[in-house]
């Protein structure tokens with residue numbers, strides 16, 4: 266069994282366990298991480314009041330860091346409540362040391378200043394906020410203030426255009442490694458949009474604002490979930506998408522414990538498609554409100570992606586019912602003729618033949634569907650493709666791209682790349698089977714799925730066993746010694762995996 270990521274949480278003990286370290290530990294446990302803690306203070310609080318806050322001594326604080334460091338390095342560190350100035354100074358020294366030794370460890374800082382319970386003491390002495398950013402920002406990768414914390418710490422108004430906020434963050438703190446995640450729960454909008462600022466990059470993660478009562482620990486839970494997903498090595502945009510989906514699920518499952526607002530639920534790995542945020546980006550085209558026509562899922566299965574009519578004919582003759590013509594050269598001789606022949610072959614074999622990239626020609630000649638990458642989605646005339654009755658397949662490489670693709674209501678979603686591939690230079694690491702399984706679980710019953718990238722005869726059965734609707738292959742077929750036999754073998758394997766899947770259900 267693979268080891269769980271180790272995540273350190275630096276923060277205060279909350280006797281009610283609605284927020285603070287107790288909420289952090291439950292979140293990490295829920296996401297399969299091993300959580301370790303560095304206590305900054307003990308608080309006596311319940312769902313209604315913060316009665317007393319007692320910081321630990323700097324000696325105790327240092328001893329916790331040292332003893333953990335003597336034993337193991339974490340994959341990520343989440344820092345939250347630092348109740349006084351001495352502990353802010355001590356924490357920044359530890360972070361400096363760790364960043365010097367292991368710059369790859371992600372540091373997430375949730376600058377807690379006050380509890381959201383109705384009455385009581387401030388959690389952080391006001392003098393601790395002085396120099397907080399100066400001391401912490403050099404070592405932090407993510408900072409996750411809510412609107413009130415953001416304005417109090419930066420003196421930048423959160424009530425202005427997001428490009429203006431981005432500009433002022435750069436003006437004040439320079440362009441750095443720091444990602445600012447400005448949480449939108451306190452805005453008086455119908456939507457809860459968290460804005461991510463990193464240098465000039467601005468991106469919104471938006472969900473409908475939920476009208477729920479049990480909201481204690483929202484900030485702790487979001488920042489811990491983010492730390493956990495970073496600990497699993499997800500990219501920043503994927504980890505933020507997942508953390509937002511997680512917090513939405515947690516808000517929906519909150520429980521009334523005590524007399525004030527109760528704690529959030531712990532909804533497990535984000536696999537509910539309705540909890541994925543809508544992605545908002547400048548210059549990103551709006552989604553496609555009407556769905557594209559559906560594909561016939563029963564005809565999906567083995568999905569060869571080939572670059573010539575000869576190959577297309579070969580695979581269709583073996584019984585393949587879904588295939589793609591992928592000719593990357595826009596100036597290829599006879600491109601129009603090849604696309605027309607591909608469409609005709611699809612009709613002859615009653616197969617779903619997709620055309621990669623060349624959407625205008627696909628429309629012109631009446632193709633069954635087109636397959637587009639994320640960049641193509643920004644430039645292709647999707648309304649025209651849809652009105653012409655073509656299906657749309659979309660490439661994705663993680664949660665962020667999946668969330669973005671959903672706005673277009675595509676006919677299927679391709680998930681890549683699962684294994685290392687020789688066919689194409691990929692900017693990211695292979696996803697592997699575990700991530701594929703999560704994506705399939707997320708999309709099942711909503712969108713047909715296709716796995717692609719490095720899938721060969723040996724790996725095929727394990728990929729099919731995830732329940733993915735289709736497996737796309739290039740070299741497993743085109744470099745095979747006996748491509749006809751391999752294609753038929755894979756068709757048989759896929760049919761068998763469906764039978765096993767059906768047995769599982771019954």
Ligand SMILES: Cc1ncc(COP(=O)(O)OP(=O)(O)O)c(N)n1
Pocket residue numbers: 570589591621622636637638639641658659660679680681689715717737
């Ligand atoms: C089924 C399937 N999935 C992914 C791709 C890759 O498409 P794209 O992102 O457009 O990259 P190129 O194919 O253009 O390299 C695909 N073609 N088919």
Ligand SMILES: Cc1nc(C(=O)O)sc1CCOP(=O)(O)O
Pocket residue numbers: 570660661662680681682683685686687688689717718719720737738739740741
């Ligand atoms: C064309 C393509 N797209 C990918 C993606 O992840 O989007 S991976 C890939 C190459 C697939 O080829 P092979 O089966 O030879 O590895």
